[in-house]
Each structure stands twice: as structure tokens, then as C-alpha cells.
Amino acid sequence: xLAFTLRRAIQAIGVMIAVGIISFSMFRFAGDPVNxxxxxxxxxxxxxxxxxxxxxxxxxxVQFARYFANAAQFKFGVSYQFRLPVADLLKExxxxxxxxATCATIxxxxxxxxxxxxxxxxxxxxxxxxxxxxxxIGISLPTFLIGILLIYLFAVVLGWLPSFGRGDVVxxxxxxxxxxxxxxxxxxxxxxxxxxxxQMTLIMRLVRAEMLEVLRTDYIRFxxxxxxxxxxxxxxxxxxxxxxxxxxxxxxxxxxxxxxxIITETVFQWPGMGxxxxxxxxxxxxxxxxAYLLMVSLIFVTINLVVDILYTVVDPRLRxxxxxxx
Amino acid sequence: MSDTAVPHQANPNASHAGATPxxxxxxxxxxxxxxxxxxxxxxxxxxxxxxxxxxxxxxAPLLAVQNPFDPAQLQLMNSxxxxxxxxxxxxxxxxxxxxxxxxxxxxxxxGLRLSLVVGVLxxxxxxxxxxxxxxxxxxFGGAVDGLIMRIADVQxxxxxxxxxxxxxxxxxxxxxxxxxAMSTLAVLVFAIGLSFWVQYARTVRGSVMVEKSKDYxxxxxxxxxxxxxxxxxxxxxxxxxxxxxxxxxxLALAIITEATLSFLGAGMPDTxxxxxTLIRIGNNYLFAGEWWIVAFPGFALAALILSIxxxxxxxxxxxxxxLR
Numbered sequence: 001x002l003a004f005t006l007r008r009a010i011q012a013i014g015v016m017i018a019v020g021i022i023s024f025s026m027f028r029f030a031g032d033p034v035n036x037x038x039x040x041x042x043x044x045x046x047x048x049x050x051x052x053x054x055x056x057x058x059x060x061x062v063q064f065a066r067y068f069a070n071a072a073q074f075k076f077g078v079s080y081q082f083r084l085p086v087a088d089l090l091k092e093x094x095x096x097x098x099x100x101a102t103c104a105t106i107x108x109x110x111x112x113x114x115x116x117x118x119x120x121x122x123x124x125x126x127x128x129x130x131x132x133x134x135x136x137i138g139i140s141l142p143t144f145l146i147g148i149l150l151i152y153l154f155a156v157v158l159g160w161l162p163s164f165g166r167g168d169v170v171x172x173x174x175x176x177x178x179x180x181x182x183x184x185x186x187x188x189x190x191x192x193x194x195x196x197x198x199q200m201t202l203i204m205r206l207v208r209a210e211m212l213e214v215l216r217t218d219y220i221r222f223x224x225x226x227x228x229x230x231x232x233x234x235x236x237x238x239x240x241x242x243x244x245x246x247x248x249x250x251x252x253x254x255x256x257x258x259x260x261x262i263i264t265e266t267v268f269q270w271p272g273m274g275x276x277x278x279x280x281x282x283x284x285x286x287x288x289x290x291a292y293l294l295m296v297s298l299i300f301v302t303i304n305l306v307v308d309i310l311y312t313v314v315d316p317r318l319r320x321x322x323x324x325x326x
Numbered sequence: 327m328s329d330t331a332v333p334h335q336a337n338p339n340a341s342h343a344g345a346t347p348x349x350x351x352x353x354x355x356x357x358x359x360x361x362x363x364x365x366x367x368x369x370x371x372x373x374x375x376x377x378x379x380x381x382x383x384x385x386a387p388l389l390a391v392q393n394p395f396d397p398a399q400l401q402l403m404n405s406x407x408x409x410x411x412x413x414x415x416x417x418x419x420x421x422x423x424x425x426x427x428x429x430x431x432x433x434x435x436x437g438l439r440l441s442l443v444v445g446v447l448x449x450x451x452x453x454x455x456x457x458x459x460x461x462x463x464x465x466f467g468g469a470v471d472g473l474i475m476r477i478a479d480v481q482x483x484x485x486x487x488x489x490x491x492x493x494x495x496x497x498x499x500x501x502x503x504x505x506x507a508m509s510t511l512a513v514l515v516f517a518i519g520l521s522f523w524v525q526y527a528r529t530v531r532g533s534v535m536v537e538k539s540k541d542y543x544x545x546x547x548x549x550x551x552x553x554x555x556x557x558x559x560x561x562x563x564x565x566x567x568x569x570x571x572x573x574x575x576x577l578a579l580a581i582i583t584e585a586t587l588s589f590l591g592a593g594m595p596d597t598x599x600x601x602x603t604l605i606r607i608g609n610n611y612l613f614a615g616e617w618w619i620v621a622f623p624g625f626a627l628a629a630l631i632l633s634i635x636x637x638x639x640x641x642x643x644x645x646x647x648x649l650r
Contacts (some may be wrong), residue, residue, distance in 0.1 A: 018480060026492075057502070057552055136632070139635065140631050141631070144585075144586060144588075144605065145624050150623075214599040246647070259485045260485060260487070262487065262488070262590070263586055278591070281495035282590075282592060284495060289496075296484075297484070304483060316618065
């Protein structure tokens with residue numbers, strides 16, 4: 001178990017170093033950092049001085065080490081567009097993204113599990129078939145189309161919900177939250193649905209498949225033979241055993257949710273990290289792109305590591321197999 | 327690849343090297359697959375819609391009333407006309423026009439072309455890359471395999487859209503912000519290709535590891551065939567079923583990715599819009615009540631992706647390959 005945890009941790013560090021190299025190469029080689037800072041009429045001598053002050057004369061490995069050391073302290077350089085430290089920009093935008101991603105994940109899990117259980121237990125009902133059709137649409141429709149559709153329905157036609165932004169936010173130190181105001185909550189509804197829909201269909205399909213699988217097993221048959229109520233069998237025994245993979249998938253998907261927030265945030269002009277990243281790509285703001293890549297990778301790798309370890313804790317059957325090299 | 331196979335090429339695994347050289351194609355068209363195709367109305371409808379979209383894209387210059395990529399043919403006088411069946415509709419603009427006087431129907435046809443071209447080229451590129459790397463990893467094993475599969479593992483952790491966006495941004499910074507439409511298209515294909523190779527590589531590697539231990543590969547090695555020939559001509563055809571399924575599903579994914587990139591403003595430019603670009607442009611006019619600028623391209627995109635996905639689902643069930 002310890003060996004497994006250590007191996008996974010080393011793998012995670014390896015991934016972060018690899019991503020760091022990519023991020024550094026983008027930062028250093030994609031476009032000249034000096035040209036982004038100076039104006040056209042800066043003399044060659046001044047350019048050389050800036051080059052020296054930025055440490056761009058040093059050997060590449062030294063520069064990489066410095067970049068990595070800085071990144072470890074969340075110093076990502078200065079944004080070309082905003083002339084502000086990238087770390088501050090990310091910090092300011094992060095609460096919005098995390099709040100949206102969390103709401104979307106919770107929504108996806110609650111609704112996805114309910115729909116999945118229903119369509120597994122009442123397989124042949126009309127509603128179950130509708131759920132299946134909805135899940136196919138959820139997988140097929142691009143996220144931004146769903147967002148536009150929602151905006152058209154609920155903001156343009158009905159005028160119930162705001163079409164962009166976060167509404168009023170309450171500030172706690174550097175963290176801002178929209179969960180405590182009416183307009184903030186209203187603004188959260190459509191982006192959460194848009195962002196969560198894909199995960200919702202994924203979880204629904206997973207729960208349905210797992211439930212159908214579990215309901216065929218011997219211990220369910222035995223539970224029926226013991227005369228347990230249907231409710232106890234379905235929810236106490238069957239659902240409980242399907243939840244382990246569901247929670248794993250939902251956990252692993254949290255990273256993707258943050259990445260997919262790029263699209264949702266653009267549609268709803270949600271002031272999060274994803275919108276910042278898209279604007280950075282449009283305006284070729286390499287420091288932000290590199291920093292975003294590092295931040296998202298860190299979140300991804302951490303979640304993967306935690307889920308991997310938790311999974312073996314929760315499901316003892318896996319412990320016998322984890323010593324085989326994957 | 328299969329086109330180059332000579333019918334009389336000895337292959338101990340194929341008992342009937344007959345009329346068509348494309349053995350995998352013949353396998354895909356085997357009777358049970360056709361039977362399941364004919365049995366599913368939904369699949370036939372999806373195939374019909376997909377075919378229709380491809381035809382519309384190919385015949386775009388004949389069907390369109392104007393070339394939406396040619397600014398000289400656009401007239402501002404004709405801007406923001408509602409669809410033909412509404413009170414404000416004007417002939418010949420069937421689905422209305424956008425703010426530049428671009429006929430929405432023509433723009434959809436030409437945008438469809440771009441989306442399909444990027445999708446198909448992206449699938450070809452990622453497929454070739456993934457198949458090559460998968461063959462190499464599976465056939466040679468050892469350190470090469472370890473390296474390729476580690477890269478695949480790392481890449482699989484990140485959503486394709488993020489990778490595609492990053493590649494796009496880097497390409498922009500390296501080639502300058504003023505790329506012409508053709509190089510944007512190339513960058514899109516490249517970005518999509520690099521984002522989706524992993525699944526092919528994993529599947530091919532798995533199949534190759536299974537096939538490698540079979541007698542016909544040993545026989546091919548014994549008669550002294552070089553490794554590339556064994557891999558491409560003998561091992562690969564036996565792994566083609568799952569690849570076809572992945573390619574179909576990835577075509578839908580590639581089209582979604584292209585549309586998303588264009589929607590995010592990192593894809594095709596406004597002067598040469600793909601479906602995603604049209605949706606981004608139209609989205610700005612939604613509040614003004616000009617719903618048709620965004621609705622029809624959006625509907626076309628959704629219908630295209632849905633029908634390709636349905637085809638992919640059916641193909642997966644019909645071929646029942648060892649996916650995952």
C-alpha cells in the first residue's frame with residue numbers, strides 16, 4: 001500500500017515536471033518575451049539590458065530551474081495584456097471557476113444518480129427511454145450550443161435568468177462567492193446546468209449500467225430470498241455498491257469540469273480562470289497560458305492521486321492487484 | 327494502406343484473399359453487420375443524414391446562392407434579413423442573412439465543408455499518428471513501449487479541448503496573430519490530430535500485443551519480412567475493426583472540437599467561417615431577436631454530430647470490438 005502510494009506520488013511528480021517543461025518551453029520559446037515588454041523604439045542596448053535583467057542570457061537549464069522555483073511559489077510572471085502579475089489574476093478569478101465547477105459537479109451527481117437509478121429500475125417505462133434519449137443528446141450537443149439554447153430560452157424569451165456574469169458577490173478576504181445573494185444564485189443556475197450536463201449523462205449511464213449489473217448478482221437474489229423490502233434491496237444493497245465507481249468517476253471528472261469551464265465561462269461571460277485563458281489564447285498572452293496549464297495540471301494530478309489512493313482504501317479487492325505494474 | 331495490398335500477397339491469416347484487396351472493409355461489410363444495419367431504422371436514418379451532409383458540403387458551390395467567403399458578393403443592403411417564410415423574408419435568402427449580408431444557408435453549406443474537412447483530416451492525422459505509435463509500442467515493447475504509453479497516459483489526463491487550445495495559442499504566437507485562413511485550417515487539423523491520437527495508440531497496441539504471439543507473425547518473421555511490412559500488412563489489418571469505430575466516434579469529436587475552437591475565437595476567422603464561427607457570430611445577435619443567424623448553423627452542427635454519433639454507436643455494437 002505504501003509502495004503503491006509512493007509510486008503514484010512519484011508518477012505525479014514526474015507528470016508535473018513534464019508539464020513544467022512544456023509550460024516553460026511555451027513561456028521561453030513561443031515568441032520572444034522581450035519583444036512583448038518593450039516598445040518598437042527601444043534601443044538594442046536597452047533590449048539587451050532587459051534581456052539580462054530577466055535572466056534570458058543564462059543557460060536554458062538554469063532558466064528552467066528558476067522558472068520552476070518561481071512557479072512552485074506561484075510566481076508566473078507578468079501578463080502581456082494586463083501588465084499585472086499572472087498569479088494575482090488567477091487568484092482573483094479562481095473562486096468563480098471553483099464555485100461553478102463544484103455546483104456543476106454536485107448537480108451532475110445528484111440528478112445523474114437519480115436518473116440512472118430510475119432508468120435501471122424501471123427500464124421499460126417511457127420516462128426511462130426519455131432519459132436515455134436526453135443522455136444521447138447531452139453527449140452529442142456541443143457545450144456551447146446548450147448554453148446558447150438556455151440563454152435564448154430563459155434569458156431572451158422568458159427573461160427569468162441573467163445571461164452573463166456572476167451577479168452580486170460577497171467578499172471574504174480574497175475569496176468571492178455568489179452563493180449568498182439572490183442574483184448570484186440566479187446567475188449560477190444556467191452555467192451550472194451547461195457545465196454539468198455532460199457529466200450528468202456520463203454518471204447516469206454509469207449508474208444505470210452498474211445497477212443493472214449489480215441487480216443480476218447472487219447477493220441481490222439472496223436478499224430477495226430473505227424477504228427484504230424492495231426499497232432496502234435497491235437502495236441499501238444495490239445502489240450502495242454502485243456508488244464506488246460513480247464517486248471515482250465524478251472525482252476524476254472534476255478536473256475535466258474545470259477545464260471544460262473554459263467553454264461555459266465564455267458562453268456566459270463568467271469571470272473565471274477559463275475566460276481568462278480563452279482571452280489569453282486569443283491575444284497570445286503566453287504567461288497566462290503557461291500558468292493556466294500548470295495550475296490545471298496541478299489540480300488534475302492532485303485529484304488523480306487522491307482518487308487513486310482513496311479507491312484502494314475504499315475497495316479492498318483492488319489492493320491485491322495494485323502491485324502488478326499497470 | 328490497404329489499397330497497396332496486392333491480392334495475391336500471401337497472408338496465412340486470411341483464408342480468402344479474393345477479389346477486393348480491402349480485407350478490413352470486407353469484414354466491416356460482412357453480412358451480419360449489414361443485417362444489423364438494415365434492422366435499425368435509427369441507424370439508417372443517421373446514415374442518410376450523414377450522407378446528406380457530406381453531399382451538401384461537396385455540392386456547396388452548386389447549391390449556394392453566393393460564395394460567403396468572397397466579400398465582393400456580400401452586400402450590406404441585404405444584411406439581417408429574416409428567413410424566407412417570415413413576413414420580412416426576401417428571396418433568395420432561404421434562411422435569412424447575417425449582419426454582413428451573408429446568406430445563412432450558403433454560409434452553412436460552406437461552413438459545413440470546412441467543418442467536415444477539418445474533421446476528416448483531423449481524424450486521418452490522429453489516426454495515422456496513433457496507429458503508428460501503437461504499432462511501434464506494441465510490436466517492439468520494452469522501453470519504447472514504456473515511453474509512448476507514459477506520454478499517452480499523461481495526455482489522457484487532459485481534456486482534448488485544452489490541448490487543442492494550447493497548441494492553437496502557441497501556433498498563433500509563433501506564426502504571428504495574422505495567419506491566413508489556410509494556415510489556420512492546418513493548425514486546427516494539427517491541434518485536433520495531436521489531441522486525439524491516444525485512443526488509437528492504446529487500442530492498436532492492445533491488438534498488436536495479442537496478434538504478436540500468433541503463428542502467422544512468427545511465420546512472417548521467419549521468412550525474413552522486415553518489421554514495418556509485418557506490422558502494416560499483417561498485424562494492422564487484424565486490428566482494423568476497433569480502429570474504424572474509434573475513427574467514427576472521433577470524427578464527431580473532431581467536428582465538436584473544431585466548432586468549439588472556432589466558437590471560442592481560436593479557430594476559423596470571420597472571413598472564412600466554419601459552423602462554429604457562424605455560431606459565435608450569430609450569438610452576438612441573439613439579443614437583438616435575430617435568432618436565425620445562430621439557430622440554423624447550430625441546428626446543422628447538432629444534427630451532423632448526432633447522426634455521426636449514432637452511426638458510431640451502431641458500428642461499435644455491430645463490430646463489438648475490444649474497446650477498453
